[in-house]
Each structure stands twice: as C-alpha cells, then as structure tokens.
Amino acid sequence: xxxxxxxxxxxxxxxxxxxxxxxxxxxxxRKHRASHGAKLSxxxxxxxxxxxxxxxxxxxxxxxxxxxxxxALESPLGLILKFPHEEPQYENLQEDxxxxxxxxxxxxxxxxxxxxxxxxxxxxGISF
Amino acid sequence: MNDxxxxxxxxxxxxxxxxxxxxxxxxxxxxxxxxxxRTIRIWGREGDSWECKTVLQDGHQRTVRKVAWSPxxxxxxxxxxxxxxxxxxxxxxxxxxxxxLEGHENEVKCVAWAPSGNLLATCSRDKSVWIWEVDEExxxxxxxxxxxxxQDVKHVVWHPTQELLASCSYDNNVCVYKEExxxxxxxxxxxxxxxxxxxxxxxxxxxxxxxxxxxxTVKIWKECQPEGGQEGTDAAWKCVCTLSxxxxxxxxxxxxxxxxxxxxxxxxxDGVRVFKEDETADPDQPAFSLxxxxxxxxxxxxxxxxxxxxxxxxxxxxxxxxxxAVWNYQSGV
Numbered sequence: 001x002x003x004x005x006x007x008x009x010x011x012x013x014x015x016x017x018x019x020x021x022x023x024x025x026x027x028x029x030r031k032h033r034a035s036h037g038a039k040l041s042x043x044x045x046x047x048x049x050x051x052x053x054x055x056x057x058x059x060x061x062x063x064x065x066x067x068x069x070x071x072a073l074e075s076p077l078g079l080i081l082k083f084p085h086e087e088p089q090y091e092n093l094q095e096d097x098x099x100x101x102x103x104x105x106x107x108x109x110x111x112x113x114x115x116x117x118x119x120x121x122x123x124x125g126i127s128f
Numbered sequence: 129m130n131d132x133x134x135x136x137x138x139x140x141x142x143x144x145x146x147x148x149x150x151x152x153x154x155x156x157x158x159x160x161x162x163x164x165x166r167t168i169r170i171w172g173r174e175g176d177s178w179e180c181k182t183v184l185q186d187g188h189q190r191t192v193r194k195v196a197w198s199p200x201x202x203x204x205x206x207x208x209x210x211x212x213x214x215x216x217x218x219x220x221x222x223x224x225x226x227x228x229l230e231g232h233e234n235e236v237k238c239v240a241w242a243p244s245g246n247l248l249a250t251c252s253r254d255k256s257v258w259i260w261e262v263d264e265e266x267x268x269x270x271x272x273x274x275x276x277x278x279q280d281v282k283h284v285v286w287h288p289t290q291e292l293l294a295s296c297s298y299d300n301n302v303c304v305y306k307e308e309x310x311x312x313x314x315x316x317x318x319x320x321x322x323x324x325x326x327x328x329x330x331x332x333x334x335x336x337x338x339x340x341x342x343x344x345t346v347k348i349w350k351e352c353q354p355e356g357g358q359e360g361t362d363a364a365w366k367c368v369c370t371l372s373x374x375x376x377x378x379x380x381x382x383x384x385x386x387x388x389x390x391x392x393x394x395x396x397x398d399g400v401r402v403f404k405e406d407e408t409a410d411p412d413q414p415a416f417s418l419x420x421x422x423x424x425x426x427x428x429x430x431x432x433x434x435x436x437x438x439x440x441x442x443x444x445x446x447x448x449x450x451x452x453a454v455w456n457y458q459s460g461v
Contacts, residue, residue: 068269075311102256102273109231109258109270 040097044080047104051077054111069110076103130460133402133420133443137177138453141169147446149194149432154201156438161452162192168206168216170223171452178454184223187214194238199245207239213250215268229260229268242286242293247271249293251281257295257305259312276303276314285328288386294337296325302339302349304365318349320367327381332389336414337365340379340393346371346403348414369414374401378429383443385435390457391416392443394430399423400445402457419459426451 051073058066058073079100084090108115141147142163150161159171159178168184190209197204204216204223211232216223233254240249248260248268259272279298286293293305293312302318302325323342330337337349348369377396384391391403404419426447436442443455 098275102275105231105256106270106273109273115231115233 041085044083044097044100047076047100048080050104051080051107054107069107072103072107072110076100076107079103131402131404131419132456132458132460133400133422134456134458135422135425136454136456138451139178140450141171141180141446141452142167142450145450146191146448147431147450147452148191150434150444150446150452151195151197152434152437152444153197154199154437156436156442159444159452160195160197160204161446162195162206163450164191166190166192166208168192168195168204178452181221182223184216187216187225188212190235193236196239196241198241199243203241205239205241205248207236207250209235211236211252213239213248226266227268229270231258231270231273232256237281238283240284240286240293242291243288244291247286247291249284249286249295251284251295253280255279255281255297257281257284257293257303257312259293259305271310272307272312274305274312274314276305276317277301282324282326283328285330288330288332288334290334292334294328294330296328296339298324300325300341302328302337302365304337316363316365318365318367320347320370321345324378326379327394329382329384329391331384332386336368338382338384338391340382342378344372344375344377344379346375346379346382346391346393348416350412368412369416371403371416374403374418375399380430381432383433383435385440386437387435387440388459390419390435390459392433392435392457394433394445396429397423398426398428398430398447400425400430400433400443400453400455402443404459420457422455425453425455 055073058070079096105115141161142165145164147161147163150159152159162168166188169180170182171178172181188208188210192206192208194207195204202218206214211234213229213236215226217226232252235253236250238251246262251257255275255277257274258270260268261271262268277297277299281295281297284295291307294302296302300321300323303314304316305312306315321341321343325339325341327340338346340346347367349365350368351363352366353363375395379393379395381394389405393401400422402420403416406415409415425445426449428448430445430447433445441457443457446452
C-alpha cells in the first residue's frame with residue numbers, strides 16, 4: 001500500500017516539475033532569442049548603413065579603383081537585402097552571416113578602413 | 129635501409145628563441161628563416177657552410193611564423209603573429225619593406241605565393257583565408273576573404289601548375305579553393321584527420337596532396353573525377369593512403385621533393401624522416417615506406433622541413449631550439 005502511494009507521489013512530483021521546467025524554459029528561451037536577435041539585427045543594420053554610405057560616396061566616382069570597390073559592395077548589400085527578417089528559423093542564417101562578414105572584411109580592406117567596429121556593434125555569432 | 133640522411137651542418141639561427149620556418153629562394157642560392165625573436169634572417173652559402181647575410185629586424189612586432197619567396201625570387205613575404213604580412217623587395221644584399229598587408233583580426237599563420245606570381249594567400253587564427261592580387265605597379269589588393277574553416281587556419285599552399293589553393297586547420301580539415309566569377313570559394317572539404325592538420329604539400333605534378341597532423345599521421349589525397357562526370361561538377365578528393373605508426377608525436381610539417389618525389393616530415397618527437405614511394409604500387413593506392421630517419425635531428429620539436437629546389441637530396445630543417453640543420457639525403461636505389 002505504502003509503495004503505491006509513494007509511486008503516485010513520484011509521478012505527480014515529476015509531472016509538476018516537468019511542467020514548471022517547460023514554462024521557465026519558454027520564458028528563458030524567449031529572452032535569449034530576443035537578446036540574440038537584437039544583437040544580430042544591430043550588426044546587420046550597421047553593416048547595411050555602412051555599405052549604403054560608401055555606395056553613395058563612391059557612385060559618382062569614375063576611376064577604376066572606385067568601380068572595383070562599388071562592385072565589392074554589391075555582394076554584401078545584396079545578401080543583406082535578401083535576408084529573411086521574418087523567419088527566425090531560417091536555416092542558412094549562420095552561413096549567410098559569415099558570408100556577409102567576410103565580404104565586409106574584404107570591402108574594408110579595399111577602402112583601407114580598419115574593421116574595429118566594437119564601439120557600434122558587438123558581433124561574433126551566436127554561442128551556446 | 130641503404131638510404132642515408134647525413135647531417136652536413138647545424139647552426140644556431142635564432143638565438144634564445146624558436147626557429148619557426150625556413151624557405152629556399154627559387155634558385156636555391158639563399159635560405160630565409162624566421163622565428164620567435166621577431167626577425168627574418170637570410171643565409172647564403174660560403175664554401176661548405178651557410179652564413180648569415182642579412183637580418184630583417186624591424187618589420188614585425190611579434191613572432192614571424194612563416195616566410196615565402198615570390199616565384200621570381202625578388203620578393204619575400206613574411207607572416208607574423210602581429211596580424212600583418214610584410215612584403216620585402218630584394219635590393220642587392222638587402223631587403224626593403226615594400227608594403228604591409230593588413231586585415232586579419234589576429235595572428236597570421238601562413239603566407240604563400242601562387243606560381244604565377246600574381247596572387248598571394250594568407251591565413252590566420254581568425255579562421256579566414258585571404259587571397260590578394262598584385263598588379264603591375266606592385267600594389268596589393270585583397271580579392272577574396274573565405275571563411276570555410278571553423279577554427280585557426282594553420283597553413284596554405286598553392287597547386288604547382290593550376291590556380292588552386294589548399295588550406296588546413298585546427299578544425300581537422302583541409303579545404304580546397306578555386307576561383308569562380310572573380311570570387312574564391314571552397315570547392316572541397318577533405319575530412320579524415322582526427323586532430324589539427326598542420327602542414328600540406330602537393331606532389332611535383334599537382335595530382336596529389338599530402339597532409340600532416342597532430343594525429344601523428346600523414347595522409348595522401350588524390351583528386352578523383354566524379355562518376356558520370358557532368359561538366360562543371362567538381363572532382364572529389366579522396367584519401368588514398370595513410371602513413372600511420374611512423375611518427376611518435378605531432379607531425380608539424382611535410383615537404384614533397386619536386387626533383388625526386390621523396391616525402392620528408394618534421395616531427396614533434398624531434399625527428400626528421402624521409403619516405404619513398406613504392407614504384408610498383410597501383411597509382412590509385414600509393415604506398416610509401418620509411419627510407420631514412422634521424423630520431424634526434426634536433427633537441428626539440430622540428431617545426432619545418434624544406435627540400436632544395438635544384439640540388440636533389442639537399443634538405444633543411446629547423447627547430448624550437450632555434451637551430452637550422454642542413455642534410456644530405458641519398459637513396460641507395
């Protein structure tokens with residue numbers, strides 16, 4: 001008789017613990033997602049603003065170097081415009097972000113601009 | 129084994145620090161070395177011995193990890209932990225710094241010149257590989273930044289005849305890159321090593337690639353045409369041979385002799401080894417045997433090994449103890 005009662009307390013205890021854990025997990029997960037999403041969009045918008053600014057500065061310049069830099073800018077700007085802002089489950093997110101970051105490093109190298117944007121953007125990917 | 133590896137000369141190249149790398153110029157008249165003392169030293173032959181001709185000491189603020197000569201022999205590139213790559217121009221017996229390539233976020237681990245002389249590749253602990261183009265006015269411009277590795281990239285090497293690049297990393301993989309529409313992309317990832325891949329070398333024809341690793345093995349990779357080969361499909365690279373049980377510790381460097389086809393390795397067990405290919409083996413399943421071995425070639429880790437470009441059998445190695453050793457390898461066959 002004792003063991004049946006103990007067993008049912010175990011089951012109920014487990015169920016309540018599981019439900020509480022699920023609830024808390026959803027709250028924590030939402031906070032985590034919001035925070036990382038915000039960091040990522042800060043980075044993406046900074047990159048976009050940076051790219052558009054340089055595009056404006058270079059587009060009336062006809063020399064060969066300026067043409068090259070404009071062409072190099074097209075790639076990351078294009079990638080950012082195609083970004084699925086409404087799709088948090090987009091599976092190529094990390095890969096596309098790496099491509100954008102690599103393209104921007106290339107552009108900064110061509111423009112002779114140092115790439116330390118830590119005052120504006122805290123990037124570095126999502127870590128778990 | 130009636131093959132021998134005899135010591136010709138040993139000297140202290142970088143006093144009180146590590147000698148990280150040695151490279152012969154294309155004519156084989158000069159040897160460049162670099163080390164933990166932040167210098168690059170150029171050695172020339174005087175009779176039977178090698179003497180220090182020049183010391184380049186103000187180029188870098190940290191360890192110089194690798195040096196590479198341009199195919200014409202007039203330029204030297206140096207890759208440093210200070211995140212910069214310097215390009216030096218040779219002027220008689222001296223070198224002047226022509227330009228500094230910046231952009232990597234942290235330690236540059238390797239620099240390599242393409243056989244055409246128009247392209248340069250660098251790689252870094254920041255996980256990226258950069259390809260740079262040199263124009264007629266000696267201006268260097270980055271043309272691609274590729275992030276195919278997920279960890280520190282240790283080495284880059286160009287194919288001897290095609291515009292193809294290979295890199296290896298702390299992520300245990302080797303990546304192969306080709307240019308597509310003005311952009312360099314990773315076309316193949318060679319998986320198989322179970323730890324950091326430290327070095328790469330192509331065979332004289334460029335058909336095979338050898339890699340060496342912290343897993344104490346050497347792997348030979350060959351490009352195989354895909355079945356029912358569609359035009360434009362990339363060939364796959366397969367591991368056709370693994371040399372295991374020969375090295376007691378990490379294999380830090382590997383060099384395929386362009387003249388004889390012998391394979392030399394630099395090991396963390398202080399030894400230098402030379403492997404010979406078995407001529408009778410099936411080309412798709414090559415076999416190598418240990419031809420010569422000097423167990424205590426140095427008193428510390430051997431970091432680099434390089435075959436002379438013109439003199440068959442002449443080999444140079446360098447070590448954590450700052451020494452350079454010059455060897456003569458002779459095959460009895």
